[in-house]
Amino acid sequence: MTAHQTEVPAEHPEMTVAHVLTLDCPEVPGIVHAVSGFLLEHGCDIVESKQFDSQLDRRFFMRIHCESAGEETKTESLREAFAPIAEKFDMRWQLHPHGAKRRILIMVSKFEHCLNDLLFRARIGELPVEIVGVVSNHPDHRGIVEWHRIPFFHVPVTADTKAAAEEELLGLIDRFDVELVVLARYMQVLSDNLTRRLDGRAINIHHSFLPSFKGAKPYHQAYARGVKTVGATAHYVNAELDEGPIIAQQVVEVDHTYGPDDLVAAGRDTECKALSNAVRWHCEDRVFLHGNRTVVLR
Known part of the structure; x- marks a missing residue:
């Protein structure tokens, strides 16, 4: 030049x-x-x-x-x-x-596999979410949650404290401007009032392939029936227990050699995958509520 x-x-x-x-x-x-x-x-x-x-x-x-x-x-x-x-x-x-991270609050009880899976997927950027807090009715998972530098809230629930606990939860939802609540094996039944407040913005994982084997010990029920598949269902929460609109399901083949513990182990992976898919599709605006059904464009 x-x-x-x-x-x-x-x-x-x-x-x-x-x-x-x-x-x-x-x-x-x-x-x-x-x-x-x-x-x-x-x-x-x-x-x-x-x-x-x-x-x-x-x-x-x-x-x-x-x-x-x-x-x-x-x-x-x-x-x-x-x-x-x-x-x-x-x-x-x-x-x-596009790509905006949604603010989610996770609720969990004793079983930690779905919680760990969501924490990991959010950490590596696989899910378009910001986990603003984790609420549990047990203190067991405080360590792993705080290791991820996420606030942990121990909110015990008894028959006498259930209403107060739900008010505390609603306070956290408002405080952190939560867009989606994720029940990652949270083993408490939400009240009708709370489910109405969370309509369309709370996702639950059910540890079986709905509508089969509801209630306690579903994998033991499955074993007693000699099932050839086990699975998991992620759905929106509504006032009907485990009857909300289904977003995602996962299933795995099993056979007569699987005992109850083997079925539980096989089911854990399906629970994690169904829940993470449901959270991702919801946060990417791929899920449309249509009565008691969903349309998922993916």
């Missing part, structure tokens, strides 16, 4: 921000055209699109991951601009920044 020449700085690439749009509405012609046209008009490039048209009840479900140039506030401006389209088609909808 000669003395009179100056170096021209390279242009900085424009910032790109990603969004996730989810919606469901009555099925009518023109929904996809309206949504894709809106995104094109606002400079959004579609990275992934999933949809489902329920022919039985004429309801349409859609999830779109898209990118656009702009600052982080672009998501908010898109949200405001999309509102008239949502109103036109009577949509239930959300628009969130």
Whole structure:
């Protein structure tokens, strides 16, 4: 370069921000055209699109991951601009920044395998979550939780203290701005009042392949029936015990050589996987509540 020449700085690439749009509405012609046209008009490039048209009840479900140039506030401006389209088609909808970590609170009792699995997956970034606290009715897991530098709250529960314990839990949910409560083998039945307060934002793991073998010692019940598969079910919590909308299930083949303890060991892996899948799909906005069922676009 000669003395009179100056170096021209390279242009900085424009910032790109990603969004996730989810919606469901009555099925009518023109929904996809309206949504894709809106995104094109606002400079959004579609990275992934999933949809489902329920022919039985004429309801349409859609999830779109898209990118656009702009600052982080672009998501908010898109949200405001999309509102008239949502109103036109009577949509239930959300628009969130893609990859945003959801604030979750884990509840656990004595069995720690699901807790450990969630702590590990969150630590390595496999789950898009920030674990803001762990609540337990036993003190056993304080050490491992605090090793992860996460607050641990011991909230004992008895018949006399149940109402007060649930009020303490609700206080923690408000204090930490919790978006999702995860029952990782929390062996207490939540009151109807609490389940109503947590409608659509609490996930439970059931240690069997629902609707079979509810209640105590499900794997021993399974052994007595000579089952050939065992599994686990992750579902939203509602007022009906273990009857909430199912999000994810896992199953593993077993045979006559498995005793009750072998079935318990086999079941632990299915519990961890079903629960982590349910948490991830919920936090990625892939799960749509549809009555007592779910639609999962993945």
